[in-house]
Amino acid sequence: MTHELSALPYAYDALEPYIDARTxxxxxxxxxxxxxxxxNAALEKHPELESKSLDDLIKNLHNVPEDIRTAVRNNGxxxxxxxxxxxxxxxxxxxxxxxDLAEAINKNFGSFEQFQEKFSNAGATRFGSGWAWLxxxxxxxxxxxxxxxxxxxxxxxxxxxxTPILGVDVWEHAYYLKYQNRRPDYLNAFFNVINWDAVxxxxxxxx
Amino acid sequence: MPLxxxxxxxxxxxxxxxxxxxxxxxxxxxxxxAYVTNGNNLIAGTEYENLPLEEIIKKTAGDKEKAGIFNNxxxxxxxxxxxxxMKANGGGKPVGAIANKINSDFGGFEQFVDEFKKAGATQFGSGWAWLxxxxxxxRIVKTANAxxxxxxxxKPLLVVDVWEHAYYLDFQNRRPDYLTTFVDKLINWDFVNSQL
Numbered sequence: 001m002t003h004e005l006s007a008l009p010y011a012y013d014a015l016e017p018y019i020d021a022r023t024x025x026x027x028x029x030x031x032x033x034x035x036x037x038x039x040n041a042a043l044e045k046h047p048e049l050e051s052k053s054l055d056d057l058i059k060n061l062h063n064v065p066e067d068i069r070t071a072v073r074n075n076g077x078x079x080x081x082x083x084x085x086x087x088x089x090x091x092x093x094x095x096x097x098x099x100d101l102a103e104a105i106n107k108n109f110g111s112f113e114q115f116q117e118k119f120s121n122a123g124a125t126r127f128g129s130g131w132a133w134l135x136x137x138x139x140x141x142x143x144x145x146x147x148x149x150x151x152x153x154x155x156x157x158x159x160x161x162x163t164p165i166l167g168v169d170v171w172e173h174a175y176y177l178k179y180q181n182r183r184p185d186y187l188n189a190f191f192n193v194i195n196w197d198a199v200x201x202x203x204x205x206x207x
Numbered sequence: 208m209p210l211x212x213x214x215x216x217x218x219x220x221x222x223x224x225x226x227x228x229x230x231x232x233x234x235x236x237x238x239x240x241a242y243v244t245n246g247n248n249l250i251a252g253t254e255y256e257n258l259p260l261e262e263i264i265k266k267t268a269g270d271k272e273k274a275g276i277f278n279n280x281x282x283x284x285x286x287x288x289x290x291x292x293m294k295a296n297g298g299g300k301p302v303g304a305i306a307n308k309i310n311s312d313f314g315g316f317e318q319f320v321d322e323f324k325k326a327g328a329t330q331f332g333s334g335w336a337w338l339x340x341x342x343x344x345x346r347i348v349k350t351a352n353a354x355x356x357x358x359x360x361x362k363p364l365l366v367v368d369v370w371e372h373a374y375y376l377d378f379q380n381r382r383p384d385y386l387t388t389f390v391d392k393l394i395n396w397d398f399v400n401s402q403l
Contacts, residue, residue, distance in 0.1 A: 026379050026380055031380055074331050127278050127352055128332055128334075128351065128353075129332035129333045129371070130332075149331055150332075171332075171371065172333075172370065172375060173371050173375060173379075173380065176371060176372060176375040177376070180237070180372075181237040181238055181241070
């Protein structure tokens with residue numbers, strides 16, 4: 001199976017003014033595309049992996065031959081993370097979660113504000129490049145974690161585990177053209193473009 | 208001795224058009240300054256407060272509990288060194304002792320350039336690519352995030368910053384173009400020679 005770059009689920013300028021069209025165009029069209037190309041290039045060396053899904057590859061990196069393991073971790077992770085990221089942003093009917101997800105957030109973090117603070121802090125304090133995540137681990141337990149580079153909590157090699165239902169990219173390429181060194185401002189802005197309907201769907205699917 | 212922000216060795220627009228004034232305004236004025244400020248806040252009142260910068264870096268390297276101090280202190284060192292590795296109208300082939308040593312240890316200038324650029328291009332995520340002295344031999348190493356070769360008893364001679372903030376306003380995703388520009392137009396070989 002050749003891995004493919006999906007079209008963005010919305011226009012490049014759909015997240016303006018919070019995330020600018022130029023950033024989206026380079027982020028999707030160059031960075032994400034490069035992860036897909038590099039993943040395919042690595043997998044060409046091992047045709048026996050052709051039938052494996054992206055999920056299967058990144059959840060079982062210990063099964064990936066050592067000569068391409070780092071390439072699959074970095075580029076398979078980059079492909080998975082960005083695909084996920086595009087889908088948790090966009091237009092949402094609400095600026096906040098509702099229903100079961102809202103209840104679970106209140107139960108696990110005390111309030112939406114406390115969750116937001118914890119999530120933003122995880123993104124702000126990830127030194128270097130990486131991601132902050134809201135994950136489900138256990139039956140209803142939600143937690144906030146962060147991972148370096150293109151790792152994610154599904155990977156067998158990750159120090160933190162769980163099923164991501166929301167994630168934010170804190171590589172500088174995600175925000176530098178608009179926010180430069182002001183990563184906290186980017187994280188605040190991100191809360192205006194979260195598609196809570198999609199996050200709720202992820203939550204239901206993770207239980 | 209508290210951490211300090213050294214003066215840039217040139218004006219903020221001196222590296223135009225290769226590295227823009229705007230990049231240096233943020234990179235020096237915000238990022239480097241923040242490492243100084245945060246590092247000083249973290250070492251205040253600790254056993255590190257009166258140590259020389261290199262001692263702080265060596266004593267906190269590899270200690271997860273001290274990651275905050277290490278990251279900020281090492282980034283202060285790395286950036287101060289990086290500024291000195293560049294100059295207006297720099298780059299191209301070196302002369303003097305470093306030129307001879309590059310020829311004998313890498314087999315030629317082109318081989319050195321290929322290896323140095325490859326190290327920078329393949330440092331996944333944030334980090335640095337270095338030319339170092341390992342005892343008497345030149346080597347190229349790459350480090351992640353704030354890590355610095357002095358913690359491995361290597362002597363840095365040259366460094367290029369490959370955190371995206373070093374080049375994103377000018378080159379966006381094109382890190383290889385930034386590395387080529389750094390080698391062809393910016394390296395201050397006089398400084399590298401002075402470190403040998």
